[in-house]
Amino acid sequence: MGYLIAGNWKMNGSPALARDLAAALSAKARARAPRAAIALCPPAPLLAAVGAAIQGTSIALGGQDCHFADKGAHTGDVSAVLLKEMGCRYVIVGHSERRADHHETDAVVKKKAEAALRAGLVPIVCVGETDSERETGETAAVIARQVRGSLPDAATGANCVIAYEPVWAIGTGKTATVADIAPVHAQIQTLFGEGGPAGKRAAAGLTILYGGSVKGSNAAAILACPGVGGALVGGASLDAEDFWKIVTACP
Numbered sequence: 001m002g003y004l005i006a007g008n009w010k011m012n013g014s015p016a017l018a019r020d021l022a023a024a025l026s027a028k029a030r031a032r033a034p035r036a037a038i039a040l041c042p043p044a045p046l047l048a049a050v051g052a053a054i055q056g057t058s059i060a061l062g063g064q065d066c067h068f069a070d071k072g073a074h075t076g077d078v079s080a081v082l083l084k085e086m087g088c089r090y091v092i093v094g095h096s097e098r099r100a101d102h103h104e105t106d107a108v109v110k111k112k113a114e115a116a117l118r119a120g121l122v123p124i125v126c127v128g129e130t131d132s133e134r135e136t137g138e139t140a141a142v143i144a145r146q147v148r149g150s151l152p153d154a155a156t157g158a159n160c161v162i163a164y165e166p167v168w169a170i171g172t173g174k175t176a177t178v179a180d181i182a183p184v185h186a187q188i189q190t191l192f193g194e195g196g197p198a199g200k201r202a203a204a205g206l207t208i209l210y211g212g213s214v215k216g217s218n219a220a221a222i223l224a225c226p227g228v229g230g231a232l233v234g235g236a237s238l239d240a241e242d243f244w245k246i247v248t249a250c251p
């Protein structure tokens, strides 16, 4: 599979920014077909505006989270079914900010990813260790627990994406090095292949993104890391020029 660059706008943006940013990126995608697949994940109220602006381009739409139920009495939540109807192809689940802010466990993340698959969306399942877990040498154990606990049995390399986002690198300007990234991506690839109902998932073609302070200036080095299949971009995805630098840095 080719590279995927996904912009996670988090709780940022406005109708004006959604229109302008998505229009600027659409113009770039029309002018020169990007080699990488691109997804924009705005806050839910901006999905329609972004969807309208990217229409007719190769840029895809994504949600930032979904509920694990398909519908019902869950005030404030958004279902994967509705995201699909709004034109989404992807949904981020298990982002570390949701694991922290909303106490989401691996079991909950797994149910959300299952809901995404049911709805025909590609879940982007996030994993990553905190600073203190890293300091105490627990990275591999945390990644193993999160990958084993957060992925649906039915996940395959074709219907699911994983994002490795070390929490200490998110929004901090601290970028992980090849030495930090490559072993974890290799571990995720191995763990992914061991799961599933038959004890083994179809892992071929699995895309593993890296996320954490990715920007135009460091994208080429990160995207060249062994096992890195793209990036999940926070802050830099709010700037059309910088985001496009990341897109064009794909090897």
Ligand code: 13P
Residues within 6 Å of the ligand: 008, 095, 165, 169, 170, 171, 172, 173, 211, 212, 213, 214, 232, 233, 234, 235, 236
């Ligand atoms: P930053 O790129 O702002 O560090 O955020 C990364 C992230 O959390 C993307 O999901």
